[in-house]
Amino acid sequence: MPEAILDEISHRRYNPLRGSWILVSPHRTKRPWQGQQEAASQTTLPQYDQSCYLCPGNERAQGDTNPDYTSTFVFVNDFSAVKEEQEDYRQSDDKSSLSSLLLKAESVTGKCYVVTFSPKHNLTLADLEPMEIVPVINTWTQLYTAHISPQSPLAHVAGPTTLPPSSQQASIPRSSAQYRYMQIFENKGAAMGCSNPHPHGQIWTVTGLPEEPAAELEQLIKHRREQGSNLLEDYAKLEIEKEERVVFKNDTFVAVCPWWAVWPFETMIIARQHKRALVDFDEGEKKDLAEVISDVTRRYDNLFETHFPYSMGLHQAPLEGKDAEIEASHFHIHFYPPLLRSATVRKFLVGYELMAEPQRDITPEQAAARLRNCGGTLYRNKVP
Amino acid sequence: MPEAILDEISHRRYNPLRGSWILVSPHRTKRPWQGQQEAASQTTLPQYDQSCYLCPGNERAQGDTNPDYTSTFVFVNDFSAVKEEQEDYRQSDDKSSLSSLLLKAESVTGKCYVVTFSPKHNLTLADLEPMEIVPVINTWTQLYTAHISPQSPLAHVAGPTTLPPSSQQASIPRSSAQYRYMQIFENKGAAMGCSNPHPHGQIWTVTGLPEEPAAELEQLIKHRREQGSNLLEDYAKLEIEKEERVVFKNDTFVAVCPWWAVWPFETMIIARQHKRALVDFDEGEKKDLAEVISDVTRRYDNLFETHFPYSMGLHQAPLEGKDAEIEASHFHIHFYPPLLRSATVRKFLVGYELMAEPQRDITPEQAAARLRNCGGTLYRNKVP
Numbered sequence: 001m002p003e004a005i006l007d008e009i010s011h012r013r014y015n016p017l018r019g020s021w022i023l024v025s026p027h028r029t030k031r032p033w034q035g036q037q038e039a040a041s042q043t044t045l046p047q048y049d050q051s052c053y054l055c056p057g058n059e060r061a062q063g064d065t066n067p068d069y070t071s072t073f074v075f076v077n078d079f080s081a082v083k084e085e086q087e088d089y090r091q092s093d094d095k096s097s098l099s100s101l102l103l104k105a106e107s108v109t110g111k112c113y114v115v116t117f118s119p120k121h122n123l124t125l126a127d128l129e130p131m132e133i134v135p136v137i138n139t140w141t142q143l144y145t146a147h148i149s150p151q152s153p154l155a156h157v158a159g160p161t162t163l164p165p166s167s168q169q170a171s172i173p174r175s176s177a178q179y180r181y182m183q184i185f186e187n188k189g190a191a192m193g194c195s196n197p198h199p200h201g202q203i204w205t206v207t208g209l210p211e212e213p214a215a216e217l218e219q220l221i222k223h224r225r226e227q228g229s230n231l232l233e234d235y236a237k238l239e240i241e242k243e244e245r246v247v248f249k250n251d252t253f254v255a256v257c258p259w260w261a262v263w264p265f266e267t268m269i270i271a272r273q274h275k276r277a278l279v280d281f282d283e284g285e286k287k288d289l290a291e292v293i294s295d296v297t298r299r300y301d302n303l304f305e306t307h308f309p310y311s312m313g314l315h316q317a318p319l320e321g322k323d324a325e326i327e328a329s330h331f332h333i334h335f336y337p338p339l340l341r342s343a344t345v346r347k348f349l350v351g352y353e354l355m356a357e358p359q360r361d362i363t364p365e366q367a368a369a370r371l372r373n374c375g376g377t378l379y380r381n382k383v384p
Numbered sequence: 385m386p387e388a389i390l391d392e393i394s395h396r397r398y399n400p401l402r403g404s405w406i407l408v409s410p411h412r413t414k415r416p417w418q419g420q421q422e423a424a425s426q427t428t429l430p431q432y433d434q435s436c437y438l439c440p441g442n443e444r445a446q447g448d449t450n451p452d453y454t455s456t457f458v459f460v461n462d463f464s465a466v467k468e469e470q471e472d473y474r475q476s477d478d479k480s481s482l483s484s485l486l487l488k489a490e491s492v493t494g495k496c497y498v499v500t501f502s503p504k505h506n507l508t509l510a511d512l513e514p515m516e517i518v519p520v521i522n523t524w525t526q527l528y529t530a531h532i533s534p535q536s537p538l539a540h541v542a543g544p545t546t547l548p549p550s551s552q553q554a555s556i557p558r559s560s561a562q563y564r565y566m567q568i569f570e571n572k573g574a575a576m577g578c579s580n581p582h583p584h585g586q587i588w589t590v591t592g593l594p595e596e597p598a599a600e601l602e603q604l605i606k607h608r609r610e611q612g613s614n615l616l617e618d619y620a621k622l623e624i625e626k627e628e629r630v631v632f633k634n635d636t637f638v639a640v641c642p643w644w645a646v647w648p649f650e651t652m653i654i655a656r657q658h659k660r661a662l663v664d665f666d667e668g669e670k671k672d673l674a675e676v677i678s679d680v681t682r683r684y685d686n687l688f689e690t691h692f693p694y695s696m697g698l699h700q701a702p703l704e705g706k707d708a709e710i711e712a713s714h715f716h717i718h719f720y721p722p723l724l725r726s727a728t729v730r731k732f733l734v735g736y737e738l739m740a741e742p743q744r745d746i747t748p749e750q751a752a753a754r755l756r757n758c759g760g761t762l763y764r765n766k767v768p
């Protein structure tokens with residue numbers, strides 16, 4: 001790259017999607033590490049675990065019993081972070097306006113779901129074939145569809161707003177409330193706060209647009225206004241042209257270590273054309289999405305020959321919003337994985353990162369090169 | 385409080401200092417935890433460790449030998465994240481403006497210091513008496529002073545810009561470059577990426593104003609413009625009046641679990657009067673600062689009777705900047721500690737938090753009440 005010198009010097013990179021900066025210190029990986037080691041991942045789980053609250057047929061914390069599901073399974077989180085019904089809150093109309101300015105709050109309601117990716121306790125997205133990931137994408141799409149505002153330009157694209165057939169699912173009544181945003185995500189691995197290895201993700205649906213998608217939406221809208229084009233479409237094109245940060249691509253998606261990556265092996269899956277949300281994809285495009293998810297998660301596991309921990313999340317159009325917001329939205333997936341040097345040595349985003357600015361050691365270009373080098377069969381399936 | 389209902393319902397709180405929101409789910413602490421456990425802290429360290437690169441008289445990674453220092457000791461980080469000298473970088477003037485918009489970078493130079501808090505390997509800030517913390521504050525102040533721009537309104541307050549006497553210090557030549565910001569911070573404990581228990585903090589001094597202080601400065605300036613008063617002075621007053629989030633106070637400082645706290649037992653030490661930076665404190669006020677740091681760190685250790693991990697950082701005026709920036713700055717210290725339920729169970733800020741918005745379980749009021757209840761003698765010094 002013409003910016004080869006960025007391999008050698010400390011610099012800041014701008015994230016146009018969030019409108020923020022990060023510090024890159026490529027020379028710093030040489031320092032020795034004497035700190036905390038992560039526990040190596042357990043690789044010998046059973047297919048079925050009688051004590052797992054996600055396995056088919058098992059009882060959950062609040063007494064419900066899981067059906068004998070065969071693909072994905074959705075239920076309302078037994079310990080939801082937000083609830084559908086709660087007492088109302090109006091900020092007390094304190095005489096002093098300073099108090100209402102400095103102690104500001106608003107009520108949040110919503111609905112939290114858990115989605116299992118497979119009935120088998122010991123599989124992960126990396127273990128599934130792309131065609132086995134398609135049902136996960138369909139389930140996400142159905143849940144998203146079921147919550148789209150009837151006023152949204154996406155409503156007619158989405159088709160009937162029914163939830164997945166309930167023979168295999170916990171019964172999920174359609175909420176009467178209209179929520180603003182749906183965050184679909186997965187925490188994988190103990191290092192990322194996951195308390196159950198059974199392959200699953202979560203969905204938190206809330207009133208109020210959360211901070212991260214709000215920051216991105218602002219930037220996406222600004223780019224459309226100022227450039228007359230879509231930021232992530234432009235960016236995907238540019239990265240495919242430059243090649244150096246591309247990890248994998250197919251007709252519909254490209255996976256890159258973004259120019260502005262914070263986490264050591266952070267990747268982003270971007271729709272190459274302008275797609276607002278899951279409902280904009282046809283069957284072929286969903287297969288492409290399954291393929292790129294499968295590819296990225298396998299490379300991750302292959303990199304250090306371990307169950308690679310990460311937090312992953314989908315960003316797409318809000319469920320409800322101004323047309324300009326829905327139209328500027330661009331479907332993408334972030335993967336934030338903490339490992340840096342090996343299966344047991346992670347990057348800590350702590351003091352300087354929390355107080356001042358995110359900081360990374362290896363460059364995104366170096367990370368992408370390493371991920372490009374570890375495609376193919378999943379290491380644990382290789383015949384020795 | 386009139387907002388008692390916020391103890392029961394999920395809600396968002398606004399952080400006027402950063403201009404951002406967080407999600408609070410007070411009902412959620414009831415969920416069982418089956419995830420990762422932190423290693424319990426080692427409590428039986430020796431006073432001197434021959435293999436520690438921070439102990440007096442020992443050799444460091446790059447071959448330098450530490451003096452036989454008796455109080456604090458400052459040296460330039462052997463693995464600095466930023467360097468004083470490096471090749472220059474100018475963004476390549478690509479024909480396509482899209483590329484310079486989406487792949488934007490700037491060079492960063494700077495200087496990173498390590499500051500030990502005590503020659504004794506097995507002490508922490510919580511073990512030190514307030515009068516033993518005063519030298520740490522003096523060392524911070526001297527380093528800050530040595531880097532203030534001669535054009536800053538703080539320059540004449542600060543006095544001579546000399547570094548600490550070097551008999552006890554590694555030789556630290558005054559940099560010729562003028563840096564924009566100095567971030568003083570401490571990572572404590574393995575859970576917060578600290579790789580050496582010897583009591584020490586870091587100082588990263590950089591060109592370019594980092595993200596966090598930049599966001600705060602914007603809000604501080606806005607408040608002065610719109611309210612004609614200082615945000616953190618107003619806030620400190622309000623909290624002292626309300627009492628419910630106050631952990632400790634003396635004449636100069638108040639320590640609170642802020643209304644908008646993200647980390648479970650997050651606290652903030654705020655100067656009660658408008659003070660721009662360390663150099664604005666007289667000797668008595670520095671003693672008060674030592675007292676509040678000592679108090680907070682002891683309460684932390686007492687809470688779960690453990691060496692409480694945290695990242696801590698000082699926010700104050702930039703070294704160089706517009707007068708309006710320097711004048712709006714307000715000295716405060718953030719403590720971000722991860723533990724939630726016990727010495728081994730932490731809060732993970734992962735999927736939803738990274739993709740959507742920070743989320744907390746217990747309320748700041750509950751956290752403050754618990755911290756108020758564990759003052760007094762440090763648990764490990766109590767005679768049984």
Ligand SMILES: O=P(O)(O)O[C@H]1O[C@H](CO)[C@@H](O)[C@H](O)[C@H]1O
Pocket residue numbers: 347348349350351352353359571577578579
């Ligand atoms: O410099 P240290 O203590 O080795 O490193 C620690 O603090 C730094 C500053 O917050 C982080 O960038 C590192 O990830 C962390 O491990």
Ligand SMILES: O=P(O)(O)O[C@H]1O[C@H](CO)[C@@H](O)[C@H](O)[C@H]1O
Pocket residue numbers: 187193194195731732733734735736737743
């Ligand atoms: O709901 P879980 O998986 O128990 O919890 C995990 O993910 C949540 C959403 O990111 C976080 O708030 C929790 O701190 C984390 O432990």
